[in-house]
Amino acid sequence: MKKLFIMAAMIVASSSAFAQDLKSVLKSKDYAEAQGQLQSCLSTLSNDEKAKAYHKLVELSLNKANHEISIIQENQMMKQMGQTGEKAVDNMGMAVALKNALLDAEQCDKYDALPNAKGKVAPKFHKKLQEALWPLRIHLVIVGQGALEKEDQKTALDLFGAYVESAVSPLFADFDKTKAPDENLGEVARVAGVLAYQNKNMDLANKYIDVSLKDTASYKDALSIKMALMQESMKTREDSVKCLKSFEALYANDSENETIFTNLATLYGTLGMKDKQADLLNKRLAKNPNDFMALAVKGQAEMNESKWDEAIADFKKANSIKEDALVLTWLGFSINNKAAGLATFDQQKPLLEETQGYLEKARQLDPNQERANWRYLLYNTYYNLYGENDARTKELAQ
Structure with missing residues (x-):
């Protein structure tokens, strides 16, 4: 019996210690200290106690962030009034505090939404966290931009990433953003995606670019980056x-x-x-028979299968809609290959002369071969038509 009393006493003492640990977190005035205390007792706490503890961490971080923000606002006011004596601001400390506040707020919100010790779900902090944190997130962008200007890409990625992550966090899923729209999200996500790519973190790069794609203003640039990422992979x-x-x-x-x-x-x-490709092309052409891009891609597919007559027909139709150096070069290539299948030069000559016209037009449109490699094809055409000593042939041989 004595042993049982001793065990009971140990249990009571242990529970009291856990409670004391939570009280220590709630009484702490230092973020690092409170965070350490919370980690040491987290597994022993109920959901509502965990929510309270994480909310305390948010409060401590916001104390730091709001202190620095108040100095920034004071300095701005002094400047507007033409007064000197600007106070020093711990910008990085503010940004780190905001990042911590957002991360801890997500944890607080997660446990706040779970049943409490009585089995009831009664969130206490959700709205308060939203209202306190949403308008402060912009400071992550401001400090991140400063880091980017100093070529500190690692810090810029960290802060821009925190901004983007918070925007898509469940914490703000039901927040009425119409009253405070996030007009920076698309562009910040795009830059964060580029920084993540430069840091060789393809998962993050794709994640952030996907966020940017949802923004109308940043869609076009984000799409180009997204496709480049996809193709590189x-x-x-x-x-x-x-x-x-x-x-x-x-x-x-x-x-x-x-x-x-x-x-x-x-x-x-x-x-x-091939079946899926054909289906895609046919549906697009059924919708618009004069779709330049669909005709060009269809012609390319036919060219790759050595279906010269079909390719030539589609390239010619595409060219009649819009002259393009690449299509003209593909057209010349297809006609030359058709000519190569004929028995005599007299049979080949009309096709070669036709090719010459298309390739010379490609040269005119794209003199530096930025879109199409027309040079060798045109040289080969001149060679076959006029011989190696013709001035046009010699020019392209150099």
Whole structure:
């Protein structure tokens, strides 16, 4: 019996110690100290106690952040009034405090939404956290921009990333953003995506760019980056199939976008999915028979299969809609290959002369071969028509 009393006494003492640990967290005035105390007793706390403890951490971080923000506001007022004596601001300390506050707020919100010791769900902190933190997030961008100007990309990524992560956090999922719209999110997410890419963190890069894609103002630039990321990731067939699914998702949301369409159609061809490629092209042409890009991609697919007559017909139709150096070069290539299948030079000559006209036009449109490699094809055409000593042939031989 004596042993049982001793065990009971130990349990009471232990419970008292856990309670004391929570009280220590709630009484603490130092963030690092409170955080350490919380970690030591977290597993022993109930959901509502965990919510209270994390809320305390948020309060301590906000004390630091709001103190620095008040100095910034005071300095701005002094400047407006033409007075001197600007006070020093711990910008990085403020930003770190805000980042910690957002992370701890997510934990507080998570436990606040769970049943308490009595089995009831009665959130106490959700709205308060939203109202306190949402308007302060912009300071992460301001400090991050300062870091970027100092070429401290690691810090810029950390702070921009915290800003983006908080925007898509469950904490703010039901927050009425119409009263305080986040007009910076798309651009900040785009920059964060680029920084993550430069830091070779492809998962983060894609995550942030996906956020940027949802913003109308940043969509175009974000889309270019997204497609570049997707294409760079295609190192194996498995990678390419995964990338294909992403392109299909992009096309489902923006089927009018020519760049997405072209990449999707080309990728179908690269992966040998000829039926899907044909279906995609036919549907687009059924909707608009004069779709330049669809005709160009269809012609390219036919050219790759050595279907010269079909390719030539589609390239000519595309060229009649819009003259493009790449299409003209592909057209010249297809005509030359058709000519190569003929028995005599007399039969080949009309086709070669036709090719010459198309390739010379490609040269005119793209003299530096930035879009199309027309030079060798035109040299070969001159060589076959006029011989190696012709001035035009010699010029391109150099």
